[in-house]
Amino acid sequence: MPDLKRVVHIDDEPDIREIVRMSLALVGGLEVEQYPSGEEALNHIAEAAPQLILLDVMMPNMDGEETYRRIREIDGFADIPIVFMTAKASNADLQKLRDLGAFDVLIKPFDPMSLAEQVKALYREAVAA
C-alpha cells in the first residue's frame, strides 16, 4: 500500500494555508502544494500530481463545490480522494458535501498536531476502498 506523500491544499485564507502547511509538512512530513483559489488550483493541479486533495468550501468566485466538480473533470482525477474542510458543520451541510462525492469532511477548527495523522488515515482508508 503506497504511503501518502503529496497533498494539495486549496483555501483562500492565507493564515489557514500557513497552519495547514506547518501541520502537514513540519509535523507530518508531507509535501504540500497550496493554491489560494479554485481557479488557481485548476491551472496547476495536474502538475502537482497529488495523492489527496484538501479543499475549502467557502471561497469567493469559485466555491469548493464548483472546484470539486471541475477537478473531477480533469484526466486522472476522477478517483483521487478529495476531503473538504469546512467551518459550516451542520448535519445538512455535511450531508450535502458527502452527497456530492467527497471522501470525507474535516471540521474547522482542526487540531494542527493531529491533522497530518488524520489525513494519512483517510488516505489509507481511500486506497483500501
Next chain:
Amino acid sequence: MVDLANTPTLLIGFLVLAIVVLSGAAIRRKDQLSRLQDKSLRDKELEVAFQRKALFESGLVSVTDEEGRIIEVNSKFLGAFGYRQEDIIGKHVSELYPEEEQKLSREIRSKTRGGSIWTGETHVLRADGSKALTYNTIVPFMDGNNKHIKNLSFRVDISRQKMRENQKLVTTAFDSMTDAVVLYDPENYQVCYMNTFALAEHGWDMDEIGEKTVWDMIYVPDPAIIAEKCKKIAETGKCSARLENEANGKVYDAHSYRVAVAADTYRILTVFREVSQNVELERERKRLISIITHELRTPLTSIKGALGLLDSCAMGPMPSEAKNLVGIGLRNSDRMLDLIAQILESEKAEHEVRNEPLEPINIGEAVRAAIAANQGYGAELGITFQEPVESSDLWANASERVLDQILANLMSNAAKFSPEGSTVDVWAERHVDHVVINVRDHGSGIPKDLQPQLFSRFIKADQEVRGNVHGSGLGLSIVKSQVEHLNGTIDFETAENVGTCFRIALPLLEGDQDMVERRQASA
C-alpha cells in the same frame, strides 16, 4: 178657612207627607247613586279586563303566589317556552331560572316581597332545557295591610334581538381585523362569510361570496391540503397550518376552528394571517447566524491552530511564561468555539421544537419517567431526584420529547447548583386550570443581579459563573422557548441559601376527555 183647632194634626200630616215625599226622593237618589256606582265599578272592571287582555295579549305573563309558586301563565308564555299548562302551574318560579341565576332569582323575590317593582334581563329555562333571554318586569301585589300577595311577571323575549346585536358585534370585530376571516361549509367548501379584509384582498363584494368556494381564495395553494385539514378539523375541532402559495409568493398561517350551527351541522372558521415577511426575516436571521458562526470559526481556526503548534513545541522549546500565555490564548479560543457551538445548538433546538407535534401527555407519568432517567446523572454529582408528593394523573397537550428535554435541562441545572448529598424535588400539581411542574433545589439561590435576565441568551458570557460550573447560559433560553411551544409559561422563586424552584405551567387538558381516553387506551 183653616180650622186652627186641627192645626197640629195638619202639621203632623204635612210633616208625614213631607217625610214620605223626601224619603221617596232620597231612595230614588240612593238608587240613582247606587246605579251610578255600579256602572263605575263595571266600567272599572271592564277597564281592568281590557288592560289585562292587552297585557296578556302583548307579552309573556306569569303570576306567582306569595310563596313564589306559579299560579297562572298566559298562552304566549306557554308557546314561547314550550311548556304545557299542567306542567308549569304549581312549579316554583326559581325552577325557571338557570343555575347561574338562582342568586338573582332570590334577590328579585326579596325585593318584590318588600313591594318594589323589579325590571331587568333574566334567562328562562325552556321546556327543552335551552335558555331564552327575556326583559322582565315584575310587579308585586300588596293587600290593604301592605302584605305581599302575588307577583305578576311580564316578559319580552329578547333572545333574537340580543343574538342580532351579538352577531353585529362579532361582524364589526371581524371587520376591524387585519387578518382574513373566512367561514365555509366543509361539505361543499362554499364560502358563507368573509370579513372586510378578506373581501378587499380578493376584490369581491359580500353579494358575490355565495358563488365562491375556498378554492377561489388566494390563500389556498392546493385543494388536497384543505381537504386533509378539514378531515382533521372534523376529528379534533381545530387545526393550524402554514400555507405557502407559490403563485403569489405569499405565506399564510391558517388557524381553523369547527363552529357548530346545529346539532349535526357545522362550518369551519379560518383566520388567515400573512406571515411572508416574518418567514423571510426568519430565513434572513438563519442565514446571518450561519454566516456569523462560519466567519467566527475561520479566524478561530487560525488562532487555535497557531497557538496549538506553539503549545506543542513543534517550533522549538518555549519559556514557561510564554507557554502559560499560549495556554490562556488556547483556553479562550475554546470558550469562543463553545459559544459558537451553543448558538448552533440553540438554533437547532428551536427548529426541532417548532416541528414537534403536540398530543395529550400524562404529566405525572412524564415527571416520574424524568426522575428515573436522570437519577444516574444526579448520582454522579451526589444528588438524589425525588417526588415529594405523588404527581396525580394530570394531562396536558405536550410533546414527550420536548418535555423530557425541558425536565432534563432544569433537573441537571438544579443538580449542578445543589450541595453534594442534597435532594432535588420534582413534582406536578394542579393549579386551577393548569398543570404546574416544579423543580426545586436546595442550593445557594440565584443572585439578584442575574434574575431579571435569567431566560435571556448568553447570560453567562459576560457574567461570573456560579460556583465552579461553567456554561454559556443558553440552556434556560432554550427551555423557555420549548415551554412556550407547549403553550406554557415558566417562572421561578429563589431565596439565598434556601434554594430555587422553577415552575412550568401548562394548560390542563380536561375538556377533551375523549382524546385523553383514546390516548390512555392506546397507551
